Amino acid sequence: MSSKRKIGNVWIFIEQDEGRIADVSLELVCKGRDLARRLKVKTEAVLLGSEVGGLVQSLHEYGCDNVFVADHRRLRYFSALPYTRVIVDLVRQHRPNIFLFGATPTGRSLAPRVASKLLAGLTADCTELRIDDFEDKSRKQTLHDKLMQIRPAFGGNIIATIVNTWEDPQMVTVREGVMPLRDPEKGRGGAVTEVKFSEQPEDLAVKIIERSREVKSSSLKNAQIIVSGGYGVGGAAGFKLIERLAEVVGGAVGASRAAVDAGWVDHDHQVGQTGITVRPRLYIACGISGSVQHRAGMAESGKVIAINDDPEAPIFSVADYGIVGNLHEVVPKLIKAYKEK
Amino acid sequence: MSLTILVFAKQVPDTQNITGQAMKEDGTVNRAALPAIFNPEDLCALELALQLRESHGGKVVVGTMGPPGATAILRHALYMGADETILVSDRKFAGADTLATSYTLASAARRYGKFDLIVCGRQAIDGDTAQVGPQLAEKLDLPQLTYVEEVQSVEKGRLRARCLIDGGHEIAETALPALLTVVSGEQPPRPAGAKRLMQFKKAMTRSELMAKHANSNYEDANLLAEEEEALRAKRLWIHEWTAEELGTESERIGLAGSPTKVKNIESVVLAGKGFVNIPPTDQDIGKLVHELIEEHILS
Incomplete structure (x- = not known):
């Protein structure tokens, strides 16, 4: 034995x-x-x-x-x-x-x-x-x-x-x-x-012809603020809103796997167990339901703001602040509030 | 060169959009509430195979290991344009981990015969392991390219592809036959063709043919054989291969052939740590932002 x-x-x-x-x-x-x-x-x-x-x-x-x-x-x-x-x-x-x-x-x-x-x-x-x-x-x-x-x-x-x-x-x-x-x-x-x-x-049998290592366009790993979008964002156009909020608050753009799989955002931005594990000071989850795999990748963030129209979404279980509402209305309000700070 | 391409696909529960309804009260997953779908990256694999056939000629054969109901994805493969389909199904295959699965699929590939290429999705959304592709390649002694985004050329028995590597890309070339695992590429998988849907919705396996006649006085074996012949002639026949037909060793399939055992499973408890509920108004959001700036969380 x-x-x-x-x-x-x-x-x-x-x-x-x-x-x-x-x-x-x-x-x-x-x-x-x-x-x-x-x-x-x-x-x-x-x-x-x-x-x-x-x-x-x-x-x-x-x-x-x-x-x-x-x-x-x-x-x-x-x-x-x-x-x-x-x-x-x-x-x-x-x-x-x-x-x-x-x-x-x-x-x-x-x-x-x-x-x-x-x-x-x-x-x-x-x-x-x-x-x-x-x-x-x-x-x-x-x-x-x-x-x-x-x-x-x-x-x-x-x-x-x-x-x-x-x-x-x-x-x-x-x-x-x-x-x-x-x-x-x-x-x-x-x-x-x-x-x-x-x-x-x-x-x-296998020959490597060419290799290119790109500097990761998302510098997620070391970002202090991350704004992430999920399936609830609804489309590539909707993702612009996530990018806009990230830009305004000086953060990096993250995403759930659902958003990556849907092709709205590049895989480099994926947070979670099959993506990157992050520990920012602030994590803003927009339209992310919060599968364990996603949460495994961001649960150690300093503060988490979750925005979701489903009050039962698991993402709220790791949130410090929860905003139950439509992200397409909430995110512009966040942008506006930050600009008026 | 004309290519014979095997695509191995999996029917999976749709875990992508799990809502509260898919969770039972005791916190476990209610599988019945989840639709069974064609694994997304396997659709990309099929799309790539169909494109290669379109530019090089040949044929696309789609196989899946699964319960009898997995024929749903094989019919979908026919709607998209597959030439031939195979259901690898037997109760003895149940409980297989990736090692037993790759052994079984390798037996099916050998049983099929000569091929130039095997294409699989990188991983399935229920297990997310990405292990079956490379393990299948090893079992068949094939070179592999993984995380393939695009095939650039097939010439003189060699295939060139662009693959994702950690932090970048690689252009690599492999001798054929080879195995590729595919991630979603530029072109989304084509929808089912309407004409093909009408044509192939009656495609079935032997078990399905038997079940169809289970309650009728359809006892004459010759009649069944005739019907099978007619289905084959119309390319409506889904091959159904059992453990016996594949000649698999019983200690290498299913639970017996799986070194990994599940010790226990915990459903994820959704008990929250308790959060501050911010109403979605201008005023409350303004207050939150102000608070975060005061605490130097936002600058």
């Missing part, structure tokens, strides 16, 4: 681009370290890229005891086939207990492929992770010290706790901004394990 075998370490896949580690990866190193301490195992990072040796020090300082490094020009940018092969080989060799990935486009393309190859369970977009025992009723056994993988589901109307009952690793993805980032311990050291990479013909 797997519970009798020596327990494996906690691993974190490190996403990097042009020599910069993604924030979510460092957040997961911090979380991974907590889990590893609880399990009395080590925290290890898996770093793939080209000329990425310079990033190792920082990973040690954030809490990694060991960093597996596969350094090769073919690995410069994420590509599903070679990345999967390197990682699957490493997992088979070292048998980690837990493996954390950022829920970025890269993490969400890589982790499922790895999990499929390993026949491992994978849970997407977790908002909370902790260690607990699990009673597997169907097989009448208690599994000790399993990873509780907690995530909203069903449009965010329920919170599910999911457990991987098969062989380790227990794999999850986690959104950026969900786990807190701690300060690095300057000068903290650790081990490095170099991983050999050999090119295979399959690596040539």
Whole structure:
């Protein structure tokens, strides 16, 4: 039984681009370290890229005891086939207990492929992770010290706790901004394990022709004031009103997924579990019903103003100020009031 | 080059616009109050497949794994222009997580035979996992492009697409056959064609054909076979593949084939922290703004 075998370490896949580690990866190193301490195992990072040796020090300082490094020009940018092969080989060799990935486009393309190859369970977009025992009723056994993988589901109307009952690793993805980032311990050291990479013909199947990284047009992550619109805004034209209020109060524009899916506003603006997690001083939610997924992304805002014509809308549950009314009337009044301040 | 394109789609409860009515008094979701719809990004996948067929020739085959009622989305696919549809359905598939689902869909793709491309939506709105696409690609040993916004060209056995990456875009090229997962692109999915709707609304599976005759004295197997033949001839036949027909291993499908188990589910309690109710009048809104400025929340 797997519970009798020596327990494996906690691993974190490190996403990097042009020599910069993604924030979510460092957040997961911090979380991974907590889990590893609880399990009395080590925290290890898996770093793939080209000329990425310079990033190792920082990973040690954030809490990694060991960093597996596969350094090769073919690995410069994420590509599903070679990345999967390197990682699957490493997992088979070292048998980690837990493996954390950022829920970025890269993490969400890589982790499922790895999990499929390993026949491992994978849970997407977790908002909370902790260690607990699990009673597997169907097989009448208690599994000790399993990873509780907690995530909203069903449009965010329920919170599910999911457990991987098969062989380790227990794999999850986690959104950026969900786990807190701690300060690095300057000068903290650790081990490095170099991983050999050999090119295979399959690596040539996908070729990257061109890459462009745009400066995010929405600087949501660090905005102090955010004005967000949801499905209740009613259309792209209506969204202009949201933008206008944001401009007047010097804030950034946010949106719920419903508004993004409707095509009224770009995905960069999406707040919530499948978007960006924000912590502004003031969050103004206009015509947003407030699914758990949305609330998960903004509940830690300083103050929340909710504007909705449905007094039962869940958004009011996280609001400090609630205005029950038609946003097309309320928002212009807010603009007017602010201009007359 | 002419392309045979498989599109895998999912019928999902419409979780996008959940209102108070869809919640039961005990705070759980009332599934019955939610309409079952064609997963939005799968519609984008189908639209992309239809466009590729229009510019390169070939055919578009739409498959779904789901309960018998999932044929609704297959008929919708026919209304939009799909050439052939497949229902992958068996009680044994129930309770599948993404690993068991991708295994089952991979078996269906193999059963279908030769294809050039598989297109799926990036994720379904009920689970939001985005896992089935890459897992299906792995099961079939196919290269993958994910978060595809637009296909730019298909030439000499290679497909070029624009994909979303973290904080930007990438133009990538893949050898075919390959699997793409699609996000909503520039062109919205086409509506059902009125003529096609009239033509294909009678499309059905074997189970539906049997059910149609369940209460009549339609016992002659030859007559059923004749009717099936007639439906096939008019392209009104929806293939229905069970676990047995796909030859799936029983320990890899459904609940048994799913490593992840749900430990518990909590409905989200809507108990508020209590908010200050601001009436929507000029005066009250003015007062709120003034207060926020005083507290340096607004500047």
